[in-house]
Every structure is written in structure tokens, then in C-alpha cells.
Amino acid sequence: MSKYPLIIFEGIEGTGKTTQINNLTNFLNKNKYKYVKIREPGGTKNSEKIRKLILNKKSTLNKITDLFLYLASRSENLEKIIAKNYGKKIILIDRFIYSTLAYQHYGMNINKKLINYLNNFLVGRFKPNYIFLLTVDKKTLIKRLSKRKNKNKYDRLKINFYMKVQNGYLKLLKNKKNLFLINSCETLKDNKETIINK
Numbered sequence: 001m002s003k004y005p006l007i008i009f010e011g012i013e014g015t016g017k018t019t020q021i022n023n024l025t026n027f028l029n030k031n032k033y034k035y036v037k038i039r040e041p042g043g044t045k046n047s048e049k050i051r052k053l054i055l056n057k058k059s060t061l062n063k064i065t066d067l068f069l070y071l072a073s074r075s076e077n078l079e080k081i082i083a084k085n086y087g088k089k090i091i092l093i094d095r096f097i098y099s100t101l102a103y104q105h106y107g108m109n110i111n112k113k114l115i116n117y118l119n120n121f122l123v124g125r126f127k128p129n130y131i132f133l134l135t136v137d138k139k140t141l142i143k144r145l146s147k148r149k150n151k152n153k154y155d156r157l158k159i160n161f162y163m164k165v166q167n168g169y170l171k172l173l174k175n176k177k178n179l180f181l182i183n184s185c186e187t188l189k190d191n192k193e194t195i196i197n198k
């Protein structure tokens with residue numbers, strides 16, 4: 001494997017992905033590793049504009065429109081950030097192709113073959129080397145989501161929707177050799193060490 005892997009973080013709301021990514025970037029900064037970090041939807045200037053369109057609380061865009069917008073945001077990142085840095089810097093991505101399968105297929109029942117086709121068409125040779133999937137149990141999720149302020153369109157979905165999405169992630173990823181499951185109900189410190197050690 002290249003010394004500059006493509007590392008992705010996946011998981012539903014309330015699993016602490018952002019915190020763990022920040023822990024990892026602090027470690028990379030301290031040890032002077034070269035890396036770039038992006039989130040999806042978002043990343044490039046164009047993709048951040050797309051993010052606002054999708055996640056706006058008042059958005060009335062339908063689920064198929066959202067699907068194409070997530071892919072549009074990914075397309076911009078692939079061209080402008082991932083292709084340019086692949087093999088030259090570590091690439092960290094907060095959500096990637098598996099979010100689209102988990103949310104748009106397992107959560108919203110959009111055809112899985114179509115999503116797989118579009119993901120593969122876009123991503124091509126840029127396959128993740130490490131996938132960290134953060135999980136949470138239902139009781140903890142209810143507690144964590146109730147504390148969230150500034151809810152976006154996707155933060156307002158029902159708990160059962162998120163549990164469906166999480167089960168989808170587990171189904172999708174269970175046989176992947178590069179999957180590392182992180183139970184976000186363990187301590188932040190233990191999970192931070194596990195991720196950095198990997």
C-alpha cells in the first residue's frame with residue numbers, strides 16, 4: 001500500500017466522526033505527516049455550495065435530487081482534491097461512497113444497483129485503503145441527538161431511520177478487509193488510540 005493511504009470515516013449522526021477525525025489530524029500535524037482533509041458533502045468551494053443546497057433546513061429537494069447532488073459534490077472533490085493528492089499525501093474523508101449506499105439505498109430505498117453504478121463510475125481507481133465505521137447504540141443515539149442544536153435537514157430524521165442506515169452500513173461493509181469498526185460508546189480516548197494505531 002502507498003505510504004499515503006486514502007482513509008475514510010463513515011457512520012450515522014451522533015457517532016463522533018468529526019471528533020475522531022480531528023484527533024487524527026492533531027496527531028498527523030504533530031508528527032508532520034502530509035495530508036488533506038475533506039468532508040462530504042462539501043470539500044471544494046463548489047462542493048461546499050452543494051452542501052448548503054442539500055442540508056438547508058428549508059430544502060424541499062426530493063430524495064433523487066439529493067442523490068445527484070451528493071454525487072455532484074463527490075465528482076468535484078475527485079477531480080480537484082483526490083486525484084491531485086492521491087499517492088502524494090494522506091487523504092482523509094469524512095463520509096464517502098458508503099454514505100450514499102447506506103442513506104440513499106438502505107435509508108431511502110433508492111435502487112442499490114444504480115447507486116453502485118454511479119459510485120463506481122465516479123470513483124474509479126480511487127478506492128479507500130482504510131474504512132473506519134463508527135457505530136452507536138439506539139439509547140445513546142437518542143440522548144446524543146436530543147442535545148444537537150442547529151439541526152440540518154438530515155439531522156431531523158427519525159431514530160428508526162438512522163438505525164436502518166447503520167444496519168445498512170454493517171451489511172455493506174461486513175466482509176471488507178480494510179474495515180475497522182469503532183464503537184463510539186467506548187471512551188473517546190480508547191477509540192482515538194485504536195484509530196491512530198491502525
Ligand code: TMP
Nearest residue numbers: 040041070095096099100103104154155
Ligand atoms: P454531516 O456532514 O454533518 O455528517 O451531514 C451530512 C449528511 O448528509 C448526513 O446526514 C448524511 C448525509 N449524506 C447522505 O445522505 N448521502 C451521502 O452520500 C453523503 C456523503 C451524506
